[in-house]
Structure formats: C-alpha cells, structure tokens
Amino acid sequence: SSPAVSLPQFKFSPFDSPDFCSQIITPTCNTTFSYIDDLNKNIRPSLAELVKTSYFKYFKVNLDKQCKFWNAQHFCATENCAVEILSPDQYNWTNVTNPDLKPSRLGKIERAGSTAADGSIETEEPDTCEDLDYSHIDDDHQCVYVNLLNNPERFTGYGGNQSFDVWKAIYSENCFPNTNPMSMISEEKEQCVEKNLFYRVVSGLHASIAVHLSNEYLNAETGEFYPNLKVFMERVGSFNDRLSNIYFNYALVAESLVKLAEVLPLREFIQSGYDDISPAQQQHLLENNAVDPQDKYDDLLLNKIIPSLGSNPLFNTSTLFDPKSVDPKLKDEFRARFKNTSAIMDCVGCDRCRMWGKIQIIGYGTALKILFESEDPNNADKLRFRRIELVALLNTFDRLSKSIAAINNFKELYLSHLEDVKKGLAQPGDYEKKHNDKGGFDFPFFSTPNIDTTEKEETSPKRKLPPQPKKTVNTKSTNKLYHIDAEKLKDASKRTIVDEFKIAVNEVWEAVRFVLLSYRDLPSNLYKMALIHLNNFWNMLIGRPGVYEYESNIKLDKENQAYQKLFSD
Numbered sequence: 306s307s308p309a310v311s312l313p314q315f316k317f318s319p320f321d322s323p324d325f326c327s328q329i330i331t332p333t334c335n336t337t338f339s340y341i342d343d344l345n346k347n348i349r350p351s352l353a354e355l356v357k358t359s360y361f362k363y364f365k366v367n368l369d370k371q372c373k374f375w376n377a378q379h380f381c382a383t384e385n386c387a388v389e390i391l392s393p394d395q396y397n398w399t400n401v402t403n404p405d406l407k408p409s410r411l412g413k414i415e416r417a418g419s420t421a422a423d424g425s426i427e428t429e430e431p432d433t434c435e436d437l438d439y440s441h442i443d444d445d446h447q448c449v450y451v452n453l454l455n456n457p458e459r460f461t462g463y464g465g466n467q468s469f470d471v472w473k474a475i476y477s478e479n480c481f482p483n484t485n486p487m488s489m490i491s492e493e494k495e496q497c498v499e500k501n502l503f504y505r506v507v508s509g510l511h512a513s514i515a516v517h518l519s520n521e522y523l524n525a526e527t528g529e530f531y532p533n534l535k536v537f538m539e540r541v542g543s544f545n546d547r548l549s550n551i552y553f554n555y556a557l558v559a560e561s562l563v564k565l566a567e568v569l570p571l572r573e574f575i576q577s578g579y580d581d582i583s584p585a586q587q588q589h590l591l592e593n594n595a596v597d598p599q600d601k602y603d604d605l606l607l608n609k610i611i612p613s614l615g616s617n618p619l620f621n622t623s624t625l626f627d628p629k630s631v632d633p634k635l636k637d638e639f640r641a642r643f644k645n646t647s648a649i650m651d652c653v654g655c656d657r658c659r660m661w662g663k664i665q666i667i668g669y670g671t672a673l674k675i676l677f678e679s680e681d682p683n684n685a686d687k688l689r690f691r692r693i694e695l696v697a698l699l700n701t702f703d704r705l706s707k708s709i710a711a712i713n714n715f716k717e718l719y720l721s722h723l724e725d726v727k728k729g730l731a732q733p734g735d736y737e738k739k740h741n742d743k744g745g746f747d748f749p750f751f752s753t754p755n756i757d758t759t760e761k762e763e764t765s766p767k768r769k770l771p772p773q774p775k776k777t778v779n780t781k782s783t784n785k786l787y788h789i790d791a792e793k794l795k796d797a798s799k800r801t802i803v804d805e806f807k808i809a810v811n812e813v814w815e816a817v818r819f820v821l822l823s824y825r826d827l828p829s830n831l832y833k834m835a836l837i838h839l840n841n842f843w844n845m846l847i848g849r850p851g852v853y854e855y856e857s858n859i860k861l862d863k864e865n866q867a868y869q870k871l872f873s874d
C-alpha cells in the first residue's frame with residue numbers, strides 16, 4: 306500500500322536543462338532543494354531503520370587488498386580509523402543454525418561443500434554480469450564481514466597529502482578522451498553531460514564524506530564526537546556546487562532505487578538471501594533474532610521508501626549515452642573509468658575511510674548500472690545483481706540521506722549564530738574570518754526561501770583572488786645595477802640607447818641573481834623538505850595518521866606548494 310504522502314507536484318529533469326553543467330540544483334531552484342528536504346524528512350526514519358536490519362548491516366570486504374597504482378600504506382593505530390571485524394561466531398546469519406551455510410555473492414546461501422582446498426569459498430561466477438558492472442566487488446578469501454553499525458563513518462583524522470593524492474587520482478579518472486563526435490563541430494559540446502555526471506557523482510561523494518566527518522567531528526579533549534559548524538562551512542557549507550552535488554547524488558540514487566523495483570522483484574530477491582534453508586531452519590534463525598522478518602523489509606522498503614521516492618520523477622536519464630548523439634563507446638569508457646575509481650579505493654590509507662569509500666563507490670556503481678544498463682534490451686540476459694550491491698546501494702542512499710539531514714541541522718546552527726550576532730552574543734567575524742578572501746561571508750544556499758536570483762548571483766560567495774603583485778619595475782630597488790628614471794621606464798620614447806642598454810643589463814642581472822639565490826637557498830630548502838618527509842614518515846610509523854595534518858596542514862601544504870613551485874620554476 307502506498308504511504309500517505311502529499312508532496313508538491315513538479316518535474317525535475319536536470320538533463321533537459323540547457324545549462325545542465327552548472328545548474329542542476331542551485332539556489333535558483335528552491336523547490337528542488339526543498340522538495341528533496343521534504344522527501345528526505347519523510348523517508349529518513351524508515352531508511353535509518355532499514356539499514357539496521359540483518360540484511361543491510363553486514364558488509365563483506367577485503368581490507369588488505371594492495372593498491373595497484375602506487376605504493377600506498379595501510380595503517381591504523383587509533384580506534385577512529387580502525388574497522389571492527391566480525392569473528393565467524395558473531396556473524397549470526399551464517400552460523401546460528403548451521404556453520405556450513407555461507408552467503409554467496411549472488412545473495413543466495415550455499416552449502417560449504419563448495420569450499421576450495423585453500424579454504425576460500427568457491428562461488429559460482431555470475432555469468433558475464435561483470436561486463437556491466439561499474440565497480441569492483443571484493444570476493445576472495447581475504448574478505449571479512451563487518452557490521453556497519455559498529456563502524457560509523459565519521460572523523461578519523463585521515464588527511465593531508467595522502468588523502469589529497471587519492472582524491473586527485475579519482476577526479477583524474479574523469480579526464481577521458483573526448484568521444485563525443487559533436488565536439489568536433491561544436492566547442493561547447495566538449496563538456497558533455499556524461500562527463501559532468503561523472504564529476505558530480507565524485508564531487509557529491511567527496512562532499513558527503515566531508516559532511517559526515519564534520520557532523521561527527523572529534524573533540525580531542527573529551528573524546529566525544531560533535532557537529533562542527535566551522536569545519537562544515539570550510540569544507541562544504543560555503544561551496545554551493547558541493548552542496549548541490551550531494552542533492553544531485555540523492556536524486557540519482559533515489560531514481561535508481563525506484564527503477565530497480567521495476568526491473569527486479571525486490572521482495573523475492575531479499576527473501577532469496579535465505580534460500581536453501583528449510584522452513585524449520587528459517588524459523589530457527591528468526592527465533593534467534595539472527596535475521597529480520599520479511600514483513601519488516603516489505604514495510605520499510607517496499608511500502609514506505611520506494612513509493613515515496615517514486616511519487617515524482619527525480620532524474621531523467623533518457624538523453625544520456627544516447628547513441629544518436631554520442632559515440633556508443635562513451636558508455637564503455639565511462640563504465641571502465643568509474644570501475645577504476647573503485648580500485649583506487651584500495652589506496653586509501655585509513656581502514657574505516659577505505660571501507661566506507663568502497664561501500665559508496667559500489668553503491669553509486671550499482672545506481673549507474675541500474676540507470677544505464679537495465680533498459681538496454683541487449684542486456685536482458687546479462688544483467689545480474691548481488692546482495693552486496695543492494696546492501697551498498699541502500700547504505701549509500703542512507704549516507705546521502707543522513708548528509709541532507711545534517712546539512713539542515715548545520716543550517717539551523719548557522720542561523721542561530723546569525724541571531725546571536727544580532728543580539729550581540731557572538732562576534733560577526735566568528736565564521737567570516739576564514740572567508741575574507743571571498744569578499745565576506747554569505748550563504749545563499751541556506752537562505753533559500755524566495756531569494757531574488759539576480760541579487761543572489763551578485764552576492765554569492767565568489768572566491769576573490771588575493772591581491773596580485775603589480776607588475777611594475779621598482780626603480781628604488783637596491784637589487785638593480787643601474788637606476789633608471791620612472792618616466793623613462795614607463796615611456797620607451799623618452800629613452801636613449803644608453804638607457805636601453807642599462808635596462809637590459811638590469812634584467813640580465815636580475816636573472817643571474819635569482820639563479821644564484823636559488824643555489825644559496827637550496828640546502829635550507831632541502832633540509833625543510835627532508836624534515837617534512839621525516840615528519841610524514843614518523844607519523845605513519847607511530848600510526849598517527851593525519852593528526853599532524855590537522856594542526857599544521859595548511860602550513861605544510863603552503864610550504865609544499867612553495868617547494869613544488871620552486872622546483873618547477
């Protein structure tokens with residue numbers, strides 16, 4: 306039965322919009338944001354309940370897989386970045402009744418008679434379904450089971466150059482060669498919507514992770530986690546594009562769930578998790594609270610969540626990867642590159658971050674597979690879904706849903722800060738300080754109701770360039786060999802041949818001086834670089850990932866950038 310929801314009717318078809326690249330969900334589309342806010346409020350309790358059920362809370366993952374792109378270290382000494390792994394006897398699902406029962410990749414339970422000589426669980430290869438997969442799924446003897454509820458996604462301290470490199474590698478996957486034939490004709494087509502889709506998914510994931518880590522930020526003194534408005538504003542709140550990409554991903558995953566319910570008999574699929582179990586065993590599992598009753602899934606997922614999401618179309622994918630307008634190879638390229646991002650996840654140094662990174666990339670991969678492969682008649686026989694994909698999809702949706710709830714909470718915190726400023730209880734500069742370079746603190750996204758677009762455009766927080774040094778010749782500089790009059794410097798017609806000669810000598814001297822000074826500074830620069838690397842190495846050795854970064858990250862980054870510039874110069 307459909308839930309009683311009354312939501313405003315509107316059609317949100319981002320891809321129909323000509324300015325799709327920049328304007329899917331922006332402050333100019335208030336209804337879109339507020340629609341998703343309302344929708345989320347409506348389904349949040351059911352979704353939060355659903356991810357606590359036995360089907361959705363266990364995740365199978367290989368946390369020891371080596372990074373195949375560079376020599377990345379997996380390290381974890383603090384409990385914040387550690388993952389609590391289930392011992393076999395804790396994993397009730399497989400052991401309550403019969404230790405011979407193991408969950409398979411296809412969501413069915415098989416007899417352990419198929420265990421290979423090396424102790425690994427041999428599972429049937431699911432035909433060719435991997436051809437259509439947008440992510441790698443761990444399924445080897447190194448895999449462990451994790452109860453996601455015991456390992457929340459929150460602040461871990463992971464950061465600095467290590468996480469920066471991972472993000473950089475992930476974003477670089479978006480630089481695929483242009484396969485859009487139209488781009489040969491039209492410049493603007495070069496930024497094809499499919500590439501923007503890739504970018505927005507990654508950016509939305511990145512922003513959502515930042516929301517979670519700022520929403521549950523560690524207070525180093527008390528050891529408690531709390532919502533840190535300042536961190537939120539610095540990483541997400543002041544960037545409308547990042548905020549909108551979270552909403553974008555929400556719409557994308559929600560639409561994929563609605564579509565999945567159309568192409569897959571979800572009830573039977575979830576039920577098949579208990580296949581091969583006799584009615585008596587099933588009863589036994591239920592009595593031991595090892596699994597939740599099917600009624601619960603019916604009620605939460607099929608009766609509440611999916612009908613609410615499906616009450617209005619959220620995402621129109623019909624024009625994407627249209628073979629009439631783009632090279633058919635674009636989809637294969639997109640799929641392969643997105644799949645690569647799931648392999649990059651093995652390069653994340655912190656265990657907890659790696660695990661949630663993998664879950665979410667598999668979740669988005671599953672959403673993309675549903676949206677872009679399920680309607681293709683050529684795929685009718687090949688399309689398969691595994692339990693782990695459904696688990697990842699729902700948990701990814703829960704992450705986004707929790708992000709949106711947290712964003713609204715941060716909005717309240719920010720508005721109450723503004724009230725405090727009005728009453729004189731807080732300093733107006735409390736949050737603005739960091740944002741001076743943006744020309745004052747403004748938060749159009751948060752002041753959504755009935756904003757005038759033109760005004761908003763003008764006041765939106767655009768990053769102002771820091772004052773640039775003026776390109777004038779300093780005639781008083783003692784570094785020059787000859788003094789030249791300012792007038793002559795400005796106006797070439799007033800110069801004599803001797804002046805020209807002196808200017809040329811000054812320029813050569815300046816270049817020679819720069820080279821000589823670089824040599825003079827080299828030992829001290831090398832010493833500083835060695836210190837930075839030793840510091841990195843030491844923190845890694847004692848398992849203090851990222852702690853130093855949070856204290857001196859900005860300083861270190863600046864120094865690193867200065868050195869990089871120095872050497873590239």
Ligand SMILES: Cc1cc2nc3c(=O)[nH]c(=O)nc-3n(C[C@H](O)[C@H](O)[C@H](O)COP(=O)(O)OP(=O)(O)OC[C@H]3O[C@@H](n4cnc5c(N)ncnc54)[C@H](O)[C@@H]3O)c2cc1C
Nearest residue numbers: 459460461462463464465468471508511512518547658662
């Ligand atoms: C897969 C993965 C999972 C992680 N999980 C966690 C976790 O669970 N808990 C935790 O505490 N840390 C986690 N981290 C680390 C976290 O994402 C940050 O990298 C870290 O907190 C350092 O943040 P930063 O502000 O230095 O910039 P970063 O977040 O590392 O960003 C680097 C640069 O990317 C750009 N950027 C930032 N956000 C966006 C965006 N949304 N869209 C486009 N560009 C952007 C900015 O230019 C920024 O300077 C994870 C990292 C990775 C790679």
